[in-house]
Amino acid sequence: MRFRQVHLDFHTSEHITGVGSRFDAKAFAQSFKDSYVDSVTIFSKCHHGHTYHKTNVGRMHPHLNFDLVRAQLDALHSVNIKAPIYISAGWDELAAAQHPEWCLIDPDTNDIKYSFSGDIIRWIKMDFSTPYLDYLCQQVAEVMIRYPDADGIFMDICSQEPSISQSAKHAMDAMGLDYTNKNDLDTFASQTLDSFYMHIHDTVHRYNPNMPLTFNAGHVKRGVYDRYKYYTHLELESLPTGGWGYEHFPCSARYFDQMDLPYLGMTGKFNIIWGEIGSYKKPEALVYECASMLAHGARCSVGDHLHPMGAMNASTMGIIKQAYRWVAEREPWAVDTKNRADIAVISLETIYSQSKQHNENNTENNYDEHIVTVLSECQFTYNLVDPLSDLSPYKMLILADNIPIDDCLKEKIEKFAKGGGKVLLTGCSAIDRRFGFKFDIGAKWMGTSANYGGDYVLPNPDYRASFVNDPIFMPGTAEEIEITDGEPLGQVYEPYFQRTRRLFSGHVNTPANPSPARRVAGAKKGNFTYFAFPIFCCYFNTGSVAILEMAEKLIANTLGNSGLIATNLPHSGRVTVRHQPCYNRDIVYLLHATPIARGTFLGKTIQPIHDAVPVYNTTVKLRVDSPVKSVCIVPCQQNLAFIQYDNYITFAVDKFTSCTTIEIQY
DSSP states (O other): OOSEEEEEEOOOOTTOOSTTTTOOHHHHHHHHHHTTOOEEEEEEEOTTOEESSOOSSSEEOTTOOSOHHHHHHHHHHHTTOBOOEEEEOSBOHHHHHHOGGGBOBOTTTSSBOBSOSSSSOOOBBBOTTSTHHHHHHHHHHHHHHHOTTOSOEEEEOOOOOOOOOHHHHHHHHHHTOOTTSHHHHHHHHHHHHHHHHHHHHHHHHHHOTTOOEEEOOSSOOTTOHHHHTTOSSEEEEOOGGGTTOTTHHHHHHHHHTTSSSOEEEEEESSSSSTTOTTOOOOHHHHHHHHHHHHHTTOEEEEEEEOOTTOOOOHHHHHHHHHHHHHHHHHGGGTTTOEEOOSEEEEOHHHHHHHSTTOOTTOOOOOHHHHHHHHHHHTTOOEEEEOTTSOOTTOSEEEEOSSOOOOHHHHHHHHHHHHTTOEEEEETTTTEETTTEESSOOSEEEEEEOSOTTOEEEEEOGGGSOTTOOSOEEEOSOOEEEEESSSEEOEEEEOBSSOOOSSSOOSSSSOOBOSSOOSSBSEEEETTEEEESSOHHHHHHHHOOHHHHHHHHHHHHHHHOSOOSEEEOOOTTEEEEEEEEGGGTEEEEEEEEOOOOOOOEETTEEOOOOOOOOEEEEEEEEEEOSSOOOEEEEETTTEEOOEEEETTEEEEEEEEEESEEEEEEEO
16 A cells, blocks of 8 residues: 555536536646656546446436546556555435435434535435345445456545434344334444445455455444454545644544554545635645655555546645655655554444444534543553454553453453553543442542532642643543552532532632632552542643643553653654664654644634744654664664663754654664
8 A cells, every 4th residue: 555645526416517627647647747646546436326337226427428436547557556446325416316215314313314404514324224235235246357457446425324214124123123223223223334335345255356446434433343344444534624633633543553554544635625726725734644654554645526527736746745754855755654652542432332232323523533632742651452463562550430340351451560660541531330340449439419510629749841830720530549558639619519500709710718628639559540530631621732732641650660752852843663673773853833723624723834934953852672782863864973871872863844763773
């Protein structure tokens, strides 16, 4: 799989004429070649339901008079650029119009369901439990027959929500499921999606068992183990400026990087979201996003949208060229690398994905992003793991805010702690509502605070924010604990009363009673540290710098003084360390960007990067396992002076902008 892909959208209405009329094969291919692109995903069928080639299934776009797919495929291959083929699955306006019985019917409204409730996009959702799936498989088979030289199949909109179409109701009746029962609807939707994956996979590999195949549904769920077998690789869609934010991709990457599947990060050249015509992201922003992909072990994909007439946009290609030149120069240091990490974080999404309450309609879960945001801003090295993961490579494990555990995971964590691993628990993690704490943390669980709006906390000095020595309001429901034989982490101060419409004081929260409560802020015993507040949710929801510093000190004090890497970067900086065993070297990525909240899209904040601001005099301390031969900035091979002592080296980078890559040669 190549490093520099463009995902070339081509969703083109039947009301647009002259489709492909300005397509020039030579110019098309050369524009990508000149922009350092080495793979382009081209369209067989778009969301409108049109194909861009002759077809016996569905309909070719009415205003296209030649095989655009073949022309693009041949043009790209002529300059050694790969060309996977795109097929829209879950949205098909043509099929929806011709076969309304194939549409997904919302159980709540008993009407056809659309993709968004706003006026910007209103694609009709298709139901894979209807004969539409057979129709789709025929389209896939046709592509496999017509284009055996394609370099992959990309299936898009691969999700299934609960539906009460006639097909769905008949199938549920046959299975003994009740289509008026929400849990049964969820169960059937999940089984329908499993069937979709299997049918598409079998169709593709019937014609070519080696054909690369991936499925896209936006956010890729962690912990859905049975479905990963249908992928040959992953393409992790994550447009940071489209409401996803700049922590969504790292959150996904830190889980999927540990799998055997190669993967791409997917962003776009757009200001906000896919297919946004006439919008452009600053080149500096795209460089940063691609750098972040390499820093997390991913290859790169940038979304674009081809003009209906088939001519490439010079401004877009100029922006992509700057980003992909940067990537191309650093590819030798990005092949077959592995993340080095001190900390394992149990992913709540993996637990939800395996629960009986798993709902296909929940396409995104940002609870994991709460802890990932803190770890990224504080520049700790980490991986997201699931209950089946091996914990032995890590020095520390975090169960953040609301992680339930079963007996099997409990046994694994206790073994980890007995072997010297440090464990941090926060909020209601590892609490059984009947019996209390699952682990001996040196305290007794007394219940959940009645102050559901929040309490105040004054941590011990080692855990306090650097600029606050008074109680801090924590806007999240705390757990009540009393010390038994552990070390308390601080004091709790309760508000005078819980704020209600009848009983309140001041603008926001009731002041704290000046006398501390009997309960404490947390406890530490042996290798277990517990903090009674959901501190990561508190920071994610408020952005309080004081809470961030508390969280940083909580992690640092639990981990101890043996962290993998430490820098003097500001919290807007990011750090990863990747090992490249084939060359016996580490690659340190230092990244820095300052996204600014500007505008909203579908209720979510847009965060463009305006400027690439230089960072000066960055000091780095890195834990190493063997003697270091050299330290240098790549690809320019600028040697850096370093000092090695004990198990560490230190060095400094005078200046970098957006991202720098540093080779540690052993």
